[in-house]
Amino acid sequence: MSHDVINEIQNGRTTLGIEFGSTRIKAVLIGNNHIPLASGSHDWKNSYSNQIWTYTLEDIWKGLQDSYRKMASDVKQQYGITLRTVGAIGFSGMMHGYMVFDEAGELLTPFRTWRNNITEQASKVLSGLFHFHIPQRWSIAHLYQSILNEEKHVADIRFLTTLAGYIHWKLSGQKVIGVGEASGVFPIHTHTKDYHSAMAEQFNKLIASYKLPWKLEDILPSVLVAGEIAGSLTEEGAKLLDVTGELQAGIPLCPPEGDAGTGMVSTNSVARRTGNVSAGTSVFAMVVLEKELSKAYEEIDLVTTPSGNLVAMAHSNNCTSDLNEWVGLFGQFAKVMGMEVDANKLFGTLYNLALQGDPDCGGLLAYGYLSGEHMTHFEEGRPLFVRSSESHFNLPNFMRVHLFTALGALKTGMDILLKQEAVKLDEILGHGGFFKTVGVGQKIMAAALDVPVSVMETAGEGGAWGIALLASFMLNRTDNETLEEYLNNKVFSGKAGVTIQPEPKDVQGFETFMQRYTRGLAIERAAVEYLN
Template sequence: MTHNIIEDIQLGRTALGIELGSTRIKAVLLGADHSPIASGSHDWENSYVNQIWTYGIEEIWQGVQDSYRKMADDVKRQYGVSLQRIGAIGFSGMMHGYMVFGESGELLTPFRTWRNNITEQASAALSELFDFHIPQRWSIAHLYQAILNEEAHVGSIHSLTTVAGYIHWKLTGRKVLGVGEASGVFPIDIRTKDYNAVMVEQFNALIASGNLPWRLEDLLPSVLVAGESAGTLTEEGARLLDTTGELQAGIPFCPPEGDAGTGMVATNSVAVRTGNVSAGTSVFAMVVLEKELSKAYEEIDLVTTPKGDLVAMAHSNNCSSDLNEWVGLFGQFAAAMGMEADADRLYGTLYNLALQGDPDCGGLLAYGYLSGEHMTHFEEGRPLFVRSSESNFNLPNFMRVHLFTALGALKIGMDILLKEEAVKLDAILGHGGLFKTVGVGQKIMAGALDVPVAVMETAGEGGAWGIALLAAFMLNRKDGESLEDYLNGKVFADKAGVTVQPDPKDVEGFEAFMKRYMKGLAIERAAVESFH
């Protein structure tokens, strides 16, 4: 086995994916069978400078070089060979944000990340102009807000891109984005797999009175779909990525993608009528659509898969944080009683008790709003637990209501898709901390969405694995082979997974709970206004 891996490395039958997340940069090298054979990571944090969440250019390159170096060292340590050839490379990163460059390639203003909620005016104006929801974090909202603010750099812009697009450009010389990443920069026309030409013209007309020396199409990177070649590693790029000078130039690159797209690939959720839901501190679901929605919704973001199919995204700021604090409280009680209970046992015991509760949680109500919640229009949150004198107050119902409410805001967005828009979903794949206790989060999620929920062993591999798979697809695909066929046939065919069907009692119980949840928002509003 090891001999085959050494051969893969020496003959370049490998694929490298590097993803820049908000707290970690991770590099994963795959062998010919798509399994990770080496990895390296670099921890980093954004800075808040002059009211802007940012990462410095030096930090970006230090992080990329460090994660690459650690991965290459891992190769040397495990297999005794130095990494000189790689079959294909791909970069992905945090989507959206704002990186703009001048004529000489200089960064004109510090990188503005997706975390910056500073484009409310632009977001509202563009959403109305396009009749298409433009979230504040999208690159086009940042650009238009800079124009509205009359920022000095705007007239000097020669190109605009994302962090993944920037790194790709510096390593290959090409200004391109994968279509999934591009869909968080500016709306995509799913028929052409390119920026929406009508909206581009609408934007140009909107800013015409400013007499800027550019048109929008001059600034935007070219759009590519999964499987297309996005250039090769230049001599300069090879020295920039591998500071030891061992890596050879000429390695093909796949289109740079966003973390949403790589998450879809890593969970095998790129085909129409599939989706994935990530449930941890926050929770979001991404559903691949068969057709466009009938209208724009403030609660739904529209992006695409790496092959250009339309994806609806429902995102809730709050999921398991408050629930985790209640579990921690029960852990403190156990310790006070002289009982030892590790985290796995605590979660396992309490989560499984939730399955014994009444279908509708016995009339209990809770909100895990540690922060604001855009789905229900709260700028701030107050965690709450509420019951009436008639409620069936016991531990199973208490745990059940906190699991239910962790998915309450998400369900509002998903109901728009599944009920109002009649979107069809064959299955949704769950990943994240909520699914760690086997069977419980999965069963609750299936009841909440009334859709089968699958959990795979590989769901924890993450976005770096996802972008490495996209690099491998570009390298190995046969003529006409689709991304979903490649993933189904060559990557996930032998991966174990468990699917839970929705229980009609859970579905009915969740609907009853949601009526209480919507009515009770007035209580949450009063709590926000009363406790400052």
């Protein structure tokens, strides 16, 4: 065991990142060399209550404390010491959504997550007003929809924030968020790296007739960029995070960020002409732009890197959930037949079979819409598998079509960027569960986007590692050092990765599949209308 590592931990030369994903909360402690030293995770899931996708405050705190406890226990088990301090901490979470609080700091309405497609009217009005696409997931869309719905809580709002912003506020007392996270709350002006003041004024005029006791700027958290100090852990915050009372207060905190920003950091794709794609429960691709797009697109969100550079984001609500359930069904079959199959072997075997299928999936069609899909304009979803009597119905094609369709909505958006806007993209870096089976997800993604797809050795570390890196950047950066320089020179230098080039026959196969996918949306629409 290295005494250097023990000294690093004891002397607080570490940083801690905790990210709230949609199915898992993960805590990662990293050392001076940015390699994880210990980790802990807590599984959780959203609930659908009163037509709202939500997580309770109890679930949030229970999950935070459990993931921290498991990480601290990992430190104790590996190194024989009790964790009492770290150099810096960062919190990250699912972007967007709606958490609003009154004067006393009480939550006014259950947390509305990114997954809710209930703000269509607000989204349309605001997008038209700003000439800037405001997706239904964004916090400002939720706020304006609540105003349009004349919900009673609106007049009592004194603070609106995101999940990461909420955690940070409760642990530090600071009402702040990172610029990447803020860009999913309200549009950011890329020159000022703050909320777009002209649009904020337009919004205030829009709602003036409601005579609310606040203006937008009164209730939004302040915006910080990567590298800035965002307060420190209070005595109360330390006890909230570590229920054993061992963790000391006073630890500096970096700006809380969204999962999109931490995905960019953990894949080293914060520089222009780079991009990353995070594929799991949902899937989104981020492309750092060299210049602004020619116009606003309903399918494309404009957000920023944690440093405030402009990013085009194509986001799909659905990716692997339905695919995972089909794999689970095959697992049940194996069990009934008396075979105990390890989950990794089950996924690996079925995923690799997909590579043996016909390039266009043999005429099969599927939609994995467990929830609504804004990219193709569905407020609700119905998972479907459809085939004609002439299609090549076999297991390789069946697996291939479910892998293809997991990226169908994403490709709709990416085609706008890469084909219509001619955005230049040298490569895209993949991370998330879709890429866990070596080579398969990469090959399918390369076919979908017709761009080289790389997966780094570190890709499995995910967003918790990404926010730990942002905490490390804040703590260890030199004067005028940019985030891009820090990541290139100090974190990813010498790190290996595997790149897969798109194969022409697969690219053409995906294009053929997409023609079928687009035509078949009428079947999905009928299923939504008739299957309740």
